[in-house]
Amino acid sequence: MEKHISYIERINNLSRTKAEHTGIKIKRGLNKKSSTSTDLAALDADDKGIIPPPEDFEFKLEPNHPSGGVFGPVACGSNYRKLLENHPVYIDPNSSLAGGYMFNFWEMSNPVKGKSVWNPDFDFSFLKEDQEKYGIIHGIGDPQHFYQDINIGFKLGWKGILEKIRYYKKNNYPSGKDFYKGLEDIVLGIQNWIHRHAVAAEDYSKVEENPVLRENLIEMARINRKLVTEPPETFHEAVQWFAWFIMSSLMYNGNGTGGAIDVFLKPFYDNDKLKGILTDEEAMFHLACLLIKDNEYYQIGGTDINGNDMTNPISFLLLEAAHLLKIPTSIYLRVHEKQDPKLLEKAVEILFEDRNGSPNFVSDENLNSGFIKNGYTIELARQREKCGCHWCNIPGREFTHSDLVKINFVSVFDVTLKEVLNSGNANHSVNNVWDRFVYHLGKAVEVAAKGIDFHIEYMHEIFPELVLDLLCYGSIERGIDASHGSLEFYNLGVDGAGLATVADSFAAIEQKVEIEKCLSWQEIESVLKNNYKDAENIRLMLKNIDRYGSGGSRADEYGVRISSIFTEIVKEKSTPKGFNMIPGIFSWALDTLMGKYIGATPNGRFANEPISHGANPDPGSSDSITALAIAVASIQSGYGNSCPLQLDIDPILGNEKESQGKFIAFIKAFFDLGGTLLNVNILDKKKILDANENPSKYPDLIVRVTGFSTYFAGLSKEWRQLIVNRIIESS
Amino acid sequence: MSQVSGNIFSIQRYSIHDGPGIRTTVFFKGCPLHCFWCHNPESQKSEQEIQVVDFRCIECGLCIKNCPNDARKIVDDKILILKDKCKLCMKCVSVCMSKATEVVGREYTVEELIKKIITDVPFYKRSRGGVTFSGGEPLIQIEFLLECLKECKKNNIHTALDTSGYGTWSKFEKILNFTDLFLYDIKTLDNKKHKKATGVSNKIILENLNRISERNAKIHIRIPLIPNFNDTSKDMEEIANYLKKIKGIELVELLNFHQLGYGKYKNLQRQYLAENLKPIKDERIKELSEIFIKNKFNIKTR
Numbered sequence A: 001m002e003k004h005i006s007y008i009e010r011i012n013n014l015s016r017t018k019a020e021h022t023g024i025k026i027k028r029g030l031n032k033k034s035s036t037s038t039d040l041a042a043l044d045a046d047d048k049g050i051i052p053p054p055e056d057f058e059f060k061l062e063p064n065h066p067s068g069g070v071f072g073p074v075a076c077g078s079n080y081r082k083l084l085e086n087h088p089v090y091i092d093p094n095s096s097l098a099g100g101y102m103f104n105f106w107e108m109s110n111p112v113k114g115k116s117v118w119n120p121d122f123d124f125s126f127l128k129e130d131q132e133k134y135g136i137i138h139g140i141g142d143p144q145h146f147y148q149d150i151n152i153g154f155k156l157g158w159k160g161i162l163e164k165i166r167y168y169k170k171n172n173y174p175s176g177k178d179f180y181k182g183l184e185d186i187v188l189g190i191q192n193w194i195h196r197h198a199v200a201a202e203d204y205s206k207v208e209e210n211p212v213l214r215e216n217l218i219e220m221a222r223i224n225r226k227l228v229t230e231p232p233e234t235f236h237e238a239v240q241w242f243a244w245f246i247m248s249s250l251m252y253n254g255n256g257t258g259g260a261i262d263v264f265l266k267p268f269y270d271n272d273k274l275k276g277i278l279t280d281e282e283a284m285f286h287l288a289c290l291l292i293k294d295n296e297y298y299q300i301g302g303t304d305i306n307g308n309d310m311t312n313p314i315s316f317l318l319l320e321a322a323h324l325l326k327i328p329t330s331i332y333l334r335v336h337e338k339q340d341p342k343l344l345e346k347a348v349e350i351l352f353e354d355r356n357g358s359p360n361f362v363s364d365e366n367l368n369s370g371f372i373k374n375g376y377t378i379e380l381a382r383q384r385e386k387c388g389c390h391w392c393n394i395p396g397r398e399f400t401h402s403d404l405v406k407i408n409f410v411s412v413f414d415v416t417l418k419e420v421l422n423s424g425n426a427n428h429s430v431n432n433v434w435d436r437f438v439y440h441l442g443k444a445v446e447v448a449a450k451g452i453d454f455h456i457e458y459m460h461e462i463f464p465e466l467v468l469d470l471l472c473y474g475s476i477e478r479g480i481d482a483s484h485g486s487l488e489f490y491n492l493g494v495d496g497a498g499l500a501t502v503a504d505s506f507a508a509i510e511q512k513v514e515i516e517k518c519l520s521w522q523e524i525e526s527v528l529k530n531n532y533k534d535a536e537n538i539r540l541m542l543k544n545i546d547r548y549g550s551g552g553s554r555a556d557e558y559g560v561r562i563s564s565i566f567t568e569i570v571k572e573k574s575t576p577k578g579f580n581m582i583p584g585i586f587s588w589a590l591d592t593l594m595g596k597y598i599g600a601t602p603n604g605r606f607a608n609e610p611i612s613h614g615a616n617p618d619p620g621s622s623d624s625i626t627a628l629a630i631a632v633a634s635i636q637s638g639y640g641n642s643c644p645l646q647l648d649i650d651p652i653l654g655n656e657k658e659s660q661g662k663f664i665a666f667i668k669a670f671f672d673l674g675g676t677l678l679n680v681n682i683l684d685k686k687k688i689l690d691a692n693e694n695p696s697k698y699p700d701l702i703v704r705v706t707g708f709s710t711y712f713a714g715l716s717k718e719w720r721q722l723i724v725n726r727i728i729e730s731s
Numbered sequence B: 001m002s003q004v005s006g007n008i009f010s011i012q013r014y015s016i017h018d019g020p021g022i023r024t025t026v027f028f029k030g031c032p033l034h035c036f037w038c039h040n041p042e043s044q045k046s047e048q049e050i051q052v053v054d055f056r057c058i059e060c061g062l063c064i065k066n067c068p069n070d071a072r073k074i075v076d077d078k079i080l081i082l083k084d085k086c087k088l089c090m091k092c093v094s095v096c097m098s099k100a101t102e103v104v105g106r107e108y109t110v111e112e113l114i115k116k117i118i119t120d121v122p123f124y125k126r127s128r129g130g131v132t133f134s135g136g137e138p139l140i141q142i143e144f145l146l147e148c149l150k151e152c153k154k155n156n157i158h159t160a161l162d163t164s165g166y167g168t169w170s171k172f173e174k175i176l177n178f179t180d181l182f183l184y185d186i187k188t189l190d191n192k193k194h195k196k197a198t199g200v201s202n203k204i205i206l207e208n209l210n211r212i213s214e215r216n217a218k219i220h221i222r223i224p225l226i227p228n229f230n231d232t233s234k235d236m237e238e239i240a241n242y243l244k245k246i247k248g249i250e251l252v253e254l255l256n257f258h259q260l261g262y263g264k265y266k267n268l269q270r271q272y273l274a275e276n277l278k279p280i281k282d283e284r285i286k287e288l289s290e291i292f293i294k295n296k297f298n299i300k301t302r
């Protein structure tokens, strides 16, 4: 059967298979992130490129600890190697890239399901009380959110990396010998994994009937045979090499991310073009195949260290690939003045056309000018890439642990208000509440900082970053894990969450109790205690003040005050061990969880309801998207990490070229005002409301939850409801 | 700043269909026309009104309890305002915690309004946008309008006036120098029809159009397309032929009828005369727009 098959057809086939996999994952509950440093068993998480394993696949780890855990570099290395060696081969003849990952080793290795991986011998119960008191998501034991410099791998290849490990192992002996053993195992496991795919591709090619796909498999076999040891030379080889690395890293602990793909692939692209062996269509196809395997956190359109635009054909091809795939992706366009304007135009066009919540937009200037305030040079800031939900990293040189340590402003406020109301002193004042809030916030930051130190002290003995270490500067050379001090820069992210809930609460008390005197402190105390039972009127009175996001209101002022004081506290000190911390405001997908254990708040929020999302005003607080933008721009922490604006808008705001042009102006103005990151959800309201009733009717409906896009049908009921609430309240 | 104040019933930010760029559209209350299809019924009366937004009401009964004139009542599970009894004392508005009872129309001083408008300057700058005064008919609050326009120009903000064209020439004369763009409504050239549908003659409207054009105004013509009223080729041919002779027209917009005003009529407890009309089909809109394209107009349809 001789039949030509086009790239487009192959892309469609790949998307279809991906949708099937997602269906299976939802059914088997594999789409959940099952553990973080929180107590919730399942969380809505990114739709990673993970593939459901065959149902009869069995794999047993060899724990090295009585708790059943797999701890330390030797055990992690050898167990992961074993997993790689037993991992089912995955080849889709439609794809130009071999491989597919099916597990999260970090979670498999966890003795206590639903929690972060931790060795109970390293006891941090001395921090527990305060962590709970202030609702701190401490990040101890979490995979640590930083990422590789892929160029190291492109230069060395797996053989080169192995040689490098062995060289330094010998040189540094006996220091770091366990660590090196772990690293070696990882590389050997990966090489085995790749090699088995080369062999399988060859086998498949012998039975493949379609000539195009047969050719594809033969080429796949050739490339992978080479990549077991050698570094990549062509564009296709580089994409495959990257895919292997990123899959290995994601499967190890969900860590590692794309980064500035249009920069690191550029030399290969140029070289192939020069030789005339690569068309743009083919390059786009390889990128599509990559996005199927790893859909997340690519930056495009940044600058070089001198501030020159790095936009190039790959930037456009990646957008085009995502557009053709129509799967959830997270692509960040780094917007700056020197940029080729066509890239932003294309990105906005795709955003509105595909309605997948991608691409997203980051301000190059505001991230850079913020980062240098930590004492770094502008050149360094320009190398810091946007590579996660809301975080940045200097590839291979910086450890950030970003987006993992969160301070729940609402918990801190709750502690404060209770303390003030119970103080026995009848002369309360909002000023007094504010002073105590600042005090407790300071304590909360201290506790978070101690947690960070604790993590950095011990994580390497529990779950070292063995895969990312391979492509960092310093880990192999020094025989020390990145989580333990091998890298050049340590800038630990500490985020606040629930800004609007607290700003509105302060403002509501001030207005209704102190200024208008409609309510007494006792009444506040009593309605909160009774969760607004039989006090709907009072609740609405408190809720319907001019809230944070309304513009120029008391609550807006509180928003700014809270953000400034938080920034000041975080920047005032380093962690007790001297690590620099960088503030941000972002709650990721933890709004529901973070509100779950907190009583009613004076902003009209009922007990146990979600807290407000990250830096966003509550839905319905702002009369326009410009008001939202102004509010979020005004509360930026300004040290190089973001306080994102999450925007849910109607497709009508960008249904034609002209309105898209206006949206581009909107993005730029948001950045002019100081905004750092913009995530946009194009919500077809009718569709969402219907999908909430009948999720199965819309298996392909993609929404942006926060820093990531995912299938609506795959979200938990709570999250679906949150999105629906956003629609209802803002209409 | 001038102490005149004006009655505004809505301020819409990030307005992208009322002139170039990102704009703030300010809706003036009061209109001398009474187009039966009007989708802003709250714009028609000059005075303040109150309305009840159904879905926000929590049926607490506080409005009934607090109304000194016995003007609030529940009928068929709906909380109503008895218009003949209501004295607009606004007591019910202040007691309604859910914001279900709302005032339509608020007095703004020039300063207050300008402050609101200025907030979005960064967005105007990036998009070459500005402010659009719309309504209602802004010209009936001419002193307030004039002061607002002047203030905007002082602040370098692009100004547009969305007008029915119905007003004395002296009003236009006053504002011409401070208005960068006119969004000028033309409904039909057939005066009889015009009178019947809007309550006023189109003579003065067309005259004013000619005169602002002679004074080099920049003009966007807006034609609301209303089924069974002006959606004929004849109507459009006539308009196109007329407009051909007028200079300064940068754009002609054909605005399809829509039913989005329906809920507002309900909130205001008023009858909606266009209730049974359906939007005109896209193909038909396209046919009608061809008439303008043929006559070399820039055309936009919505």
Ligand code: SF4
Binding pocket: B052, B056, B057, B058, B059, B060, B061, B062, B063, B064, B079, B095, B096, B097, B098, B099, B100, B101
């Ligand atoms: S006061 Fe407001 S919420 Fe209560 S019944 Fe009247 S309209 Fe409804």
Ligand code: SF4
Binding pocket: B050, B066, B067, B068, B069, B070, B071, B072, B081, B082, B085, B086, B087, B088, B089, B090, B091, B092, B093
């Ligand atoms: S405005 Fe005054 S008179 Fe009218 S319904 Fe409300 S309370 Fe009664």
